Amino acid sequence: MSAAEGYFYNFDKMDYVRGKRPSGCILCAIRDRVEGTPDLSVYRDELFIVTVNLFPYNPGHLLVFPLRHIADVRLLTVEEAAHLHRLQAHLLTILDRTHRPSAYNIGYNMGAAAGGSIDHLHLHVIPRFPNETGIADLLAGKRILVEDPRRTAERLRDELGQLPFS
Secondary structure: OOOOOOOOOOHHHHHHHOOOOOOOOHHHHHHOOOOOOOOOEEEEOOOEEEEEOOOOOOOOOEEEEEOOOOOOHHHOOHHHHHHHHHHHHHHHHHHHHHHOOOEEEEEOOOOHHHOOOOOOOOEEEEEEOOOOOOHHHHHHOOOOOOOOHHHHHHHHHHHHOOOOOO
């Protein structure tokens, strides 16, 4: 066995790990369409943007974030909260159609101690599938991604087509 065998590689993530990111908030950079910022957004309206997570847990892993830079869900206006709820329901319907998951994890990681690595409020929508745990998970604590996030973004952009959801 060569030295390279038995390892999983993700060379694209090294810049992220080393902190080579646009200065400031990555979600604000996506919002502002800052040149050089990876943008897998699939939907945007007057209040929110939906993007495929560049480093997803599963195919279809979405981040939904307000255009306003806020860090706490309690800072959403009543209008934003209601809009977010309708958008989330719409996204679940779209993901049911495009990815056919059997379940979802949906939630926020507010603050570093909760696992938050971006200080801009964002909702994770993570499709879950039967039999996800494979040998790589069990033996190496690794995950095997079965779809490139860029392909996920293409599929969802086609499906969403910027149609109104409510």
